[in-house]
Amino acid sequence: MTVKDFDYQTLHQVLQSLIRDEPDALANLSNSAALLYHGMDEINWAGFYLLREDELVLGPFQGKLACTRIALGRGVCGTAAQNREAIVVQDVHEFPGHIACDEASASEIVIPIISDGGLIGVLDVDSPVKGRFSETDRQYLQGFVDILSAHIRWEDLIQRSCQRG
DSSP states (O other): OOHHHHHHHHHHHHHHHHHTTOOOHHHHHHHHHHHHHHHSSSOSEEEEEEEETTEEEEEEEEESOOOSEEETTSHHHHHHHHHTSOEEESOGGGSTTOOOSSTTOOEEEEEEEEETTEEEEEEEEEESSTTOOOHHHHHHHHHHHHHHHHHOOHHHHHHHHHOOO
């Protein structure tokens, strides 16, 4: 077992403990973003964008201020969401249409969140280090999203966003 494997397995265990008894989706996403931000080395942003109609809207995150809305198909997040596939970008400056919210970001990984066949949003993690993310990161971050999806009742979050008044 590598150090990276151990670190991710620890993050998974902490996540499970953190969300086990909390039913609120927004609280769980907020703590999940903080867990990644403080638990991963060499990152400068970790958070979620949630699908609202036909665009991604900023959700809970840790890091510098971020872009509020991202069209599907635009940038790394919008492309991952539209294609419903994880994307690992070793150098964001070489990604066509990259959206630079933080000029310090050099690499990025985005994991779509899918529930019952529908797109919920994406997990986005940025790093100031080129080549920071690997296939191992993709696998473990997909596992992180799977843990969230097994616990979070996404419909609660979606219903809240649609209520008026």
